[in-house]
Structures are given as structure tokens and as C-alpha cells.
Amino acid sequence: STQKLWGGRFTETVAKYVDEFGASIGFDQLLAAEDITGSLAHVKMLKKTGILPAEDVDQIVAGLETLEKRLQAGQLEFSTVNEDIHMNIEALLTAEIGPVAGKLHTARSRNDQVATDFHLYLKHQLPKILARLQALEEVLVEKAAANVTTVMPGYTHLQHAQPISYAHYLLAYYQMFRRDIERFKFNIQHTDISPLGAAALAGTTFPIDREYSAQLLGFSQVYHNSLDAVSDRDFVLEFLSNAAILMMHLSRFCEELVSWSSYEFNYISLSDQFSTGSSIMPQKKNPDMAELIRGKAGRVYGNLMGLLTVMKAIPLAYNKDLQEDKEGAFDTVTTVLTSLHVFTGMLATLTVNKAQMAHATTNDFSNATELADYLANKGMPFREAHAIVGKLVLEGIQKHRPLQDIPLSEFQEISPLIEADVYHDLDAKVAVERRHSLGGTGFDQIRQELKRAQAQLAKD
Numbered sequence: 001s002t003q004k005l006w007g008g009r010f011t012e013t014v015a016k017y018v019d020e021f022g023a024s025i026g027f028d029q030l031l032a033a034e035d036i037t038g039s040l041a042h043v044k045m046l047k048k049t050g051i052l053p054a055e056d057v058d059q060i061v062a063g064l065e066t067l068e069k070r071l072q073a074g075q076l077e078f079s080t081v082n083e084d085i086h087m088n089i090e091a092l093l094t095a096e097i098g099p100v101a102g103k104l105h106t107a108r109s110r111n112d113q114v115a116t117d118f119h120l121y122l123k124h125q126l127p128k129i130l131a132r133l134q135a136l137e138e139v140l141v142e143k144a145a146a147n148v149t150t151v152m153p154g155y156t157h158l159q160h161a162q163p164i165s166y167a168h169y170l171l172a173y174y175q176m177f178r179r180d181i182e183r184f185k186f187n188i189q190h191t192d193i194s195p196l197g198a199a200a201l202a203g204t205t206f207p208i209d210r211e212y213s214a215q216l217l218g219f220s221q222v223y224h225n226s227l228d229a230v231s232d233r234d235f236v237l238e239f240l241s242n243a244a245i246l247m248m249h250l251s252r253f254c255e256e257l258v259s260w261s262s263y264e265f266n267y268i269s270l271s272d273q274f275s276t277g278s279s280i281m282p283q284k285k286n287p288d289m290a291e292l293i294r295g296k297a298g299r300v301y302g303n304l305m306g307l308l309t310v311m312k313a314i315p316l317a318y319n320k321d322l323q324e325d326k327e328g329a330f331d332t333v334t335t336v337l338t339s340l341h342v343f344t345g346m347l348a349t350l351t352v353n354k355a356q357m358a359h360a361t362t363n364d365f366s367n368a369t370e371l372a373d374y375l376a377n378k379g380m381p382f383r384e385a386h387a388i389v390g391k392l393v394l395e396g397i398q399k400h401r402p403l404q405d406i407p408l409s410e411f412q413e414i415s416p417l418i419e420a421d422v423y424h425d426l427d428a429k430v431a432v433e434r435r436h437s438l439g440g441t442g443f444d445q446i447r448q449e450l451k452r453a454q455a456q457l458a459k460d
């Protein structure tokens, strides 16, 4: 490992295992396309400003474009001798066009170069994630539209609480993913800033035009402090935080898919296409994909914690610690994209066991609030009504008799306020339908929310 691009002031060479330890080419070759794009913009800026003669720039541009084509054809070979993607590309360019390649690095450093590459990379990935989220939202809305009147138990503490519509449940997730979309969109703003031209840390004496290179790269802004430009990884941390929150949402949903597809719940059934069998138990159909997405949430949290910890004590400006910023982010992009893809397919193909959901609301006393509300509506203080209904529930549990099976005569002994219309209110479907309050589970409320969601999706 002689012939380092930076070898001038060195008399001893670095041992191979040390070189390998310091090298990032193993993973940052993922930035090859961005690195070439960044170099093209930089060198075109050097031409426009007259910093480099046009003939030199034209040769460099032609060389970079050749490398670009070879990259696309899978023909570029990288080596740890050249440490990272930036020096690998420069070495390949030198092999292609000779010593004039050495002029490319005028008024630039790997520090602003790597930051530029990473901004470009994330700027390209965020729209892919947004597109997958949009596809998921569309499936959620479709499924909700088909299930407005599908009644099921709503839970608190995993105990039957009050009946709700399955569509209302689905639209709760619609709202969560909606906020995820907003967060990733905001993330684009902090990613869409050009660090190029910050050079090593302090700017440069060359008369560069940072706005021009930013414009060529499609960045809408430039960093206004060179120290910040080369050491800021907030945009990556924001991405990882947003990804962690998104994975948390997917994981909660998956937790419910896993339990709801169990024999005990039997509310839903996952398609065979998204399930796996057992190598020993012939009857098994396992919700592996839902479990795996739930597990991958942990992996993404780990990537967030990893980078937060790397960043917490790095003095300004660039330090080699920053090379640890990439793998977790790359891994998170892949994890989020694949998890969203699989999850959306799983959701689109699952079947809903409406009869079982409805059945679960019939003997579970989840209409107890209805009876208390009924009495309160007739003028009884709610606290008193609560106590009376509580006693009826206790008795009902002992006698295995749900509230709607109590004869009117017995009801009237308890309170003369109760009349025959009570049975209407005790019906689970009616209990859902009547929850007209804004954001409630009432069928009309859900229909309004569906319209709002459909309009939002059409706008995005």
C-alpha cells in the first residue's frame, strides 16, 4: 500500500490490516453514482469560474461520464488500497485520462465531498419511501371503505372496552402513517442543502461558485457555515428518527396482526402468500412476516441509537468517526423500503372474519357504557348510573347473562327510568353507529374521515 493519494508527507507505509480497518469502500461504494455526479458538478463549476482551463475540464467531464457508464454496466472495480469511494473514483479517473485527473480535487476536500454524496443519496431515497407510504395509505383507505360497518371490540388494557368499527381502527393507522409522511417530507428540506465548496472545513481561497454547483446538483440551498456543512449529520439523524417512529407504527400493527390471526382471536386471516409453515407441525400457518417487521423495528432503533452515540462528542469539524454514519443509514433505507413493501402486500391480501369480530362483541359487556349513558340521559347522575351498571355486570358475569338478555321487568326493578328502548341502545352496532362526536367511531364520522383521506391521497 504505497502510492497513496495523500502519500507526500509520509515515509512509512500503513500495514495492510490497518488500511483495511480504515477503509470504507466496502460499503460507501453504494455512493458511487452520487460521487461521480458530485464531481461533475464541481468540475463544471471550476470551468465556469475560470479556475480550471476549459480543455482540462472537458477531459475530466468526458472521463467521469465514461466512469458513469461503466458503473451502470457493473464494470467498475474498487479496491481497499484506495480506502473510500472518493479516492477510488479519482484513481479510476486517473487510469482513464491520466494526470489531468489530479486537477479535479482543486478547491475541494473529501470532507465536503462525502457530505455532498450523502445528501444526494438520501435526497434520492426519501421519495421512494414516500411512494411506499402512499401505497400503504391507499390500501388502508380501501380496506377501511370496505369495512365501515364491520363491528369489533375496541380495547383498552387489552380488555374489551367499547365496540368500534374495524374501519375506525384502520383509519387510526392511516393518521399515524400520515404523520410519518409529513416527517419524511420535512426531512427532505434538511437534506436538500449543498455542503459542496465548504472544502476541508474553512472554505477556500479559490473563487468558487457554490450556488452554481448546488444548482447543477438540484439542491435548493447551500450551507452557510463551512464547519457546519462538513460535520452536520442532523439530516441523517432526522431520517433515522423518522424511520424509527415509522417502524414503531408498523410494529404495533404487526403485533395486532399476529394476535388477531391466532386461534384465540380469529379476527383476521393472513394470506398464504405472506405466511409460512412449520417443518414439524403440519397444521401450522405462521405470521412470520408480521413478526419479522416487528423485529426489524428493533434493528432501526439500533441504527438511530448508533448514530446518535457516534455524534455525541465529535468536536468540530470532520473526524473519522463520521465514517460510521453510513452503514446504519443504508441499512435503514433498505429495511424501511422492504418492510413497507411486504407490510402493504400483507394488509391488502388479509381477510377479515367479520362474523367472529361481531360475535366477540355480544357477550363481553362492552355495552355497559351504553346502559350507563342511557340512565345519564334520563337524568341520573353518571356516577350513580356507573355504580348500578357495575353491579349488573357483576351479576351478569356470575349468571353468564349479557346485559341485553336482562328482562325489562328486572331492569325496571333496578330503575324505573329504564324502558323498552334500552335494548336498541344495547346493540353493539347501534353503540358504534351513535358515536357521532368528531373523530369518533360512528359510521357517518368514518365516512367523512374516508372522504378527507381520499382527498388527501389524491392531492399527494
Ligand code: ARG
Binding pocket: 024, 028, 084, 085, 110, 111, 114, 318, 320, 322, 323, 324
Ligand atoms: N471515507 C470518509 C468518510 O466516510 C471520507 C472523508 C474522509 N476524510 C478524511 N479526512 N479522512 O467519512
